Amino acid sequence: MEIRLDYGIAQLIKHNEELCGDSVEVIRTDRASIIVVSDGMGSGVKANILSRLTVKTAGTMLKMGGDIDEVIDTLAHTLPVCKVRNLAYSTFTIGHIRDDGRAYLVEFDNPTIFVGHNNKIVKPHQVSRKIGEKNINEYFLKMQDNDWLVIVSDGVLHAGIGNIMNMGWGWDRVAKHLEETYSPLKSASQWAEETKQLCYNLYGEKPGDDATVVVVKARKPRHVSMLVGPPQSKEDDYEVVNKLMDGTGTKIVCGGTTGNIVGRVLGRQVNVDLSSNCDNIPPIGILPGINLVTEGAVTLVYALEYIKYGTKLTELKTRKDGASRLAAALIEADDIHLIIGTASNPSLQDVQVPAIYTYKQHVIRDLVYTLKQSGKNVTEEYY
């Protein structure tokens, strides 16, 4: 089964330090994702350099097709040696997750990775072996919809030590907390952020160590097919509507006239849902067979703004207007196919209309760029 991953990274910096001693690197290759988390010895600049070097070296080598034995060997020989302790040391956890769900995890001296399915922790098969002087644990598993991984640095498990209640959080209790707080609706970054915040509170707002929480959630790929704007030539109307209807997943139509075209080709009436009207965003339409029909130029500008400035998905979902619904659908999607009509509406060049709405094609280009930047697979077609 094909899966897609949703990542969330949250970090705490040790009290009175400026840099985090833990580093995380997420690398996307053609058919797989590589996640490397490292905790450098000590704290501050020194730890930061050690962990940065570790994640960069491991990430780059694995991306180029190197194996774990080579990575460990390279790290052992290249990490700078600490003057005080005469040691070169950093821990790491590496996850190599293919798009078909096969995952290979390896950890060295980091807390045991949390693997879960829905609200339950699962214990994957573990293989321990020695490479050089280092004992590593390896796990092989197959990830499915609603599976998740949480990689933490030891700062998370030790949260609370040295405080009034002098005890750490501990692996078991973190595991229990994760089981309790898992929700399919929560994004990975939200979950990571919440867990980090709890750590911060346990430390009494003065973290005694760098702490990192990396959440990886697997889910079925979500597809969106979207038609934006009417095609330049009227003869293409049938073709674009057919393409949209043949597309997979959620179907979205952006634009008043575009909605009318789709309605005409399908022989269905487009109604206006006035309840979705808000101060500045025109109301959405209702067309049977299409999941979302919004207005064009204005809605796109606002939707782009929401996506660009990272408005939270939960917040978007509470709102009824077209732009929030559009932004939420696009943020949730993994594969987005855009059918872009390039006809322009000359009446929008009127002086009474704010200039931003006249540049619809620019807004679309910006939207495509922003979506691609956030790791989504976006394909476009122009008519």
Add this chain to the structure above:
Amino acid sequence: MNAKNCCQCSTGIGQNDSEYKKKVNVKYNVFICLGTTCYLRGSIDILKSIKDELGIEPGETTTDNMFALELVRCLGACAVGPVMMINDVLYPNVSPDSVAEIFKAYK
């Protein structure tokens, strides 16, 4: 502005060929456009005046079956927006104040 080419679907003023659902037993079907241009030029305010004038909500019909109010997403007359249409007559550049005057002719 070239009036012939004012709409995105290049059909010209008021010739958007989508079929608007007209209620057959109603004398005057009133359509108010909520497309991008009309919306930005304040068609929501016009909708409010029409609602006050007729005393009905969109989708409803007056008790004497004279008027039915419908919302549409583009009437294809963006250049002269905000527009409303009563049966087949298109009213360009409507303002909240001109609504009452337009309806005088129908009452």
